[in-house]
Amino acid sequence: MSGKFNSNSAVMNFPRRDSQDKLRGRTKYTVDMENSDVLHAALLRAEIPSARLISIDTSEAKKMPGVKAIATHLDAPGLHGIGISDHPIFAGDVVRYHGEPIAAVAALTKAQAEAAAAAIKVTFEQDDAVLTMEDALSIDAPLVHPDWENYEILFDGAARGGNIAWEATVQRGDTNAAFCRDDVTIVEGCYRVGRQSHVPFEPRAVVASFEDGRYHIQTSTQVPWTVRHVTAKVLGIPEAQVQVTVPAVGGGFGLKFDCSLEPYAAILAKKSGRSVSLYNSRREEQMTCLCRENAEIRLRSAVTKEGEIVGREATVLMDCGAYGGEQVFLTSMTAHTLGGNYKLGSVRISSRAIYTNTPPNGAFRACNGVYNTFALERHTDEICSAIGMDQIEFRRRNVIGNGDIGATGQVFEGDVLRPMLEQLLEKYPIGDTQEVLPDGRLFGRATTVGTWFIFVGPSAATVNLNADGSATLVTSGVEIGSGTMMQSLPQMVAASLGLHPSDVIVKTADTDASGRDLGVGGGRTTVSIGAASMAACEEVREKLLSVASQMLQTKAEDLVLKNGRIEIKDRPGSGATIQTVAQQAELDFGPISGSGAFTNPGVKAMPGCASGHFIEAIDIPVFAVHDCEVAVDPDTGHVEVLSYRIIQDVGRALNPRAIHGQIQGGIVQGLGYALQEEITINADGAFDQTGFETYRLPLAGDVLPIDFELFEGAPSCGPLGTKGAGEVPILNVGASIACAVANATGKAVSELPLTPPRVLALLDDDGYTGLSLTHISSEWHKNTLGRTSSY
């Protein structure tokens, strides 16, 4: 399809049409959709991490001023989840985390709703809580879900048991034999990371109503179809009764990749007969953030003195909190990240989502890829130390290239990582490394590689060619800030139809108007919705060209769409405007429209390698090379980042300026993760960091401009050769900072974030003992539920 028009015309720095209003505060977000009739809702949340509920008495609360409706678990019988249906929206018999909703109240004012929620009488018996994965895996641990065996399974093939919500395993080749070879060095390391909070400017918010027998949900979400599905499922109603529309979204980063507040507002709207608005205060948003999960990792590798990795064993524990959620899905991604980057002779991986009595975790920009890359790159540098090989040389020899196979046996296409590495080293040669700067600080540099994927899957698009010569693109895509809906999609449609992007109207998501979509996340919008849009454009082009062919008495293949006109090839100014052709089409057969669809091609893994994986092979791998220099203050442990530069694989850059913004923002978010951001859980099972005084994102003064180059031309099934570019910049920031700090200090950096106290402790020669995760066995098969053969 791309051969029929000049795809270079899709490449431009087209400015965002939403930027002026966003900058000037004129954009209408979900809370601005409140009408004069709206009720305000508040949630009653548990303030203990684990309990059996004995009674919920709403009788006093119902009599409170202004109260119009109260909902509890009796109003929402269904369970939802990913892989397993384990998640009710209200605690009914059991409280499983601090902050879990017990009841929802709608009243005339927010203050009245909050007062009534506080007046609901709950009696309970407190149970022992498991707050850490180590506790959850101990032999006598209380079960977060005692009836885990009775849950509906939505995706087959995983091992489950007790507090192990999900276990995905990979076994390729004979690792046992590899580790027994007498020519290998065995390197083992443990790594640990905390939780990271997304902190979008706009907290989660919803306005719901019930009209004409259907629910209308206006919400700040990345996944309108998930909201539609989950709301219907937990309410026990047909999905067709739910319409989801999405006003402007003030940032998501993955936090809004799950259904959250919507069902509460929907239930209250039906019960009260009024529109209901529910939004999180910043404190609630932080308290119930679906964080990037805390995780614990053990890696073992058998490596020859030439640097060949003949065997690798990996175990990852991912804390999913009280419910499985995204972590169940994300267990799949361990194979492609911890098992990624490098050629492996044999490999076995156990990737486990663990239940704890803590707030559920979720998806966050590049998800577990961020910490798996941290662990893998630190482990790689430890391998280099153990075998005495230069860190760059090791990567040159081992990065995955054309024809190499990944952990699950998929065959990779194209040499990408190695040329990217060379491109970086050419631009920023390794100079004389200073070990100590003139001011006494320790200097370190590191170059890391990373592998992630573009999440693809089904998307649909419709393109209407209007009689005025403009086009309307109808999809379920949501503009969450990356600019995809404002830039790359109208650019692609415009290039295909010979229009200017400003002539392409992009409809905001409405599940009543647009086809199904997996949602905006995983860098998939440009690729998946883009491909569906291009397919829709192809139908529009064919119709336009057939009409024009008649009008101009010229064969369709001799016509080009360009500058709003259909011209005869090589005869500029000939032909007719698209508007004229569109109007002729209305007379011939009616208005022109086209529909298109996309789904992933389904790259194959090696049969039998992976079990419990939602994604056995990645359709569009995406690679990154990062490099940074740091200075470590040996007296305080403070780390300053002196330079940061990256080469990013983007397939093809449609809007380089937009990608630059994503790179700068993604690296900054990664620097926060690497150096200062962490959610910790106190003895009550609640988050310690409930506001900006305790949880601080990097500010402009904390960060630096990022140097970058884009790597174009890597194979991709994306339209025009694109890959998603917005998610991946964060991928190896934690890895690069950690490796640079390790190089600066000569110490084993095993944990993030590298706060000053943590770095100072590393530097203490007597005090630092390293990290040993005794609840993850050195014997790999002990970290599985035994479905896999143990040698």
Add this chain to the structure above:
Amino acid sequence: MYSFDYERPSGVNEAVSAIREDDKFLAGGQTLLPTLKLRLAQADKLIDLSGIAELKGISVSESEVSIGAMTRHVDVANSADVKSAIPALAYLASHIGDAQVRNRGTIGGSISNNDPAADYPAALVGLGATVHTNKRSISAEDFFVDLFETALEEDELVTKVTFPVPEKAGYAKFPNPASRFALTGVFVAQTAQGVRVAVTGAGPCVFRQTDMEAALSSNFSADAVSGIKTEASGLSADIHASADYRANLISVMAARAVQAAS
């Protein structure tokens, strides 16, 4: 935020006669307003001091810097007179919180709140300043009593703070990356009455580090203090740092403050 009444008097007497139990004086509001919003604090009435002209302004003589209670941090940081008389004081003010806090926050509000991690208490104690109220004058060391506790009575209002000009002084702090409060800050001054070393952020209330004062009296150099340890017991420990980490920072920041002293 719970509802409250609001009053904006134009004189000190008017302000102190208006205050009742459960009312609060509002200075720059950089602590009070967030705590009200989070319902961590509640007031029947806020008495806004921003309309009282006599509480604002800086005057500098050869021997003394006088700063009105409602003078904003940014005004102290930018004052050419303060920079010339006590550069360390202007430097300290320029590093309080962030630009928004410095544009609203005041010295009177900061010291009356006596946050354990605030910067100003270190300067007041380190320089041997005097706090003036509508009733009396109080030495800085007597003024700061304990965690969020001062010598102020209910109807007592800080009007100004006077700082004797030292021979030289320096301030160094290690900011909390989240709040920019001092995880530990040390103010060092060489004065006519001897050397003073005041530590903020490390403990529940600002305190003098007398071992360091003794060492610096005989040898005013970074080396003289960098090896002096502070006992960690009694220091603060929280999600940001342990007491041991803060104890180490006292030595490091004291040395840097001495190095910076001018």
